[in-house]
Amino acid sequence: MKAKVFVILITIITVNTLKAQKKTYDLGLYLGGVNYYGELGEKKFVAPNRATLGLIGKMNFNEKLSLRGTVTFFTLYDNDRDAADGYRGNGRNNSLYYSFENTSIEASLGFEYVPFSFFKNAQNPIAVYIHAGLGAVYNDELFYPISAGFEDVLAEKYGTRTRIVVPFGLGFKTFVGSNFMLGLELSPRYTMTDNLDGSHPDHAQLAPNKLPDFSNNDWYTFVGITLTYRLGKGTDAYCDCTL
Secondary structure (H helix, E strand, O other): OHHHHHHHHHHHHHHHHHHHOOOEEEEEEEEEEEEEEOOOOOOOOOOOOEEEEEEEEEEEOOOOEEEEEEEEEEEEEEEHHHOOOOOOOOHHHHHEEEEEEEEEEEEEEEEEEEEEEEOOOOOOOEEEEEEEEEEEEEEEEEEOOOOOOOEEEEOEEEEEEEEEEEEEEEEEEEEEOOOEEEEEEEEEEEEOOOOOOOOOOOOHHHHHHOOOOOOOOOEEEEEEEEEEEEEOOOOOOOOOOOO
């Protein structure tokens, strides 16, 4: 009982502290690249092969903690012919080369935290931040037509679906001038599906179309820059010259 009361008191104090602070807001663009990591193509966790464009917004409680939201437009793509390993890159022992392209839109919400900064005494220090949250991605459901071999096989669409994703990552940011902020960010996504690439369709009639080597859920990784504009002044201790 005492533990529950303590947790409730801490929660109330934290919420009231955040409410008491004068918040600032950052609004802007996310530009960069994305790559998929799964059962097709290159086995590289960070190897952007398609461009991304997104919107990003942050509500800054203080110079350390922010609530951030993003909406990102991108295309996931890969091809076995781009793979360097002996199995995928050599046609999966049957001269079969699979490829896919999946236009996507993602929305995410999470928290951003600044554990430390460089050049704190400078007018525009460089902050190191980490972020994590929860999101959803909307794109096509894909499958591969059954083939006897000796051909390139392109994934085909059989529907659309919204899937849960877990975004997290790290980055650097600093002010450029008094109100614009420039950031550089690496942000992987773990997805709750193994079919971003068409390798594991979950439709009952497409069970024979599953690739034989699927192993785990798919990932994709964003690498890019953010350019945002600061709205609001915050408190005296949280001025425009700090992060």
